[in-house]
Amino acid sequence: MVVQRYLRLLVEGPLARRLRRFVAVGVFTAGVQTVLLWLFVDSVGLNYLLGAVIAIELTIILSYVLNNAWTFQASQNTGLAAYLVGMVKTNLVRGTAIPIQLAVLFGLVEWANSMYLIANAIAIFVSGLYRYVLDARWTWG
Numbered sequence: 534m535v536v537q538r539y540l541r542l543l544v545e546g547p548l549a550r551r552l553r554r555f556v557a558v559g560v561f562t563a564g565v566q567t568v569l570l571w572l573f574v575d576s577v578g579l580n581y582l583l584g585a586v587i588a589i590e591l592t593i594i595l596s597y598v599l600n601n602a603w604t605f606q607a608s609q610n611t612g613l614a615a616y617l618v619g620m621v622k623t624n625l626v627r628g629t630a631i632p633i634q635l636a637v638l639f640g641l642v643e644w645a646n647s648m649y650l651i652a653n654a655i656a657i658f659v660s661g662l663y664r665y666v667l668d669a670r671w672t673w674g
Contacts (some may be wrong), residue, residue, distance in 0.1 A: 548669075554604040555665055556576070558596060565659045566592040567597040581649040585638055589631055597672075600603055605673035619672055626667040630660040 566588045573584030597620055601609045610619035634656040641652035 551604055551669075552584070552665070555600065555669075557663055558599045558604055559657075559665075560594045562596045562599070565595060565653065566657065567653060571650060574649065581642065582635060582639065585635060585653060586631065589627075589634065591626055593627045596627070600668070601673075605669075608673045622672040623668060625666055626672055629665050629667075633656055633660045633663065637645070 550552045569591060570581070570584050573579045573587060574581050577584070579587075594605035600623075601616070601619060634653075637656035637659050638649070638652050641647040641655060643648050643651075647655075
């Protein structure tokens, strides 16, 4: 029921624009995260899980900057203190999604023999709705 409500809000309703912007930022930062992961694993030689943690944290920061400026423009965190508190909140929200994302990534790579970049894309998608709900209600609520 909650999923249907949020899918309907994507198309119509007062939150439609914000949700579309959140998805656009998410798609962009997922691309950045995928490139970073590839660089960390294939160029630097890190284990894919360690590379994923580093790429995730870097894109958490990027996502916050973009979402604060564009997605949640009406309720954006302004001023140094509010901005930093928002950054901490989004790190807590998205930090709690890291185990979800890493578990999906690990399961798909180790048990389903998926390529790590494809598995990462699926893991980002799986944890995306969770991140939106918590960020919308707490970070910019």
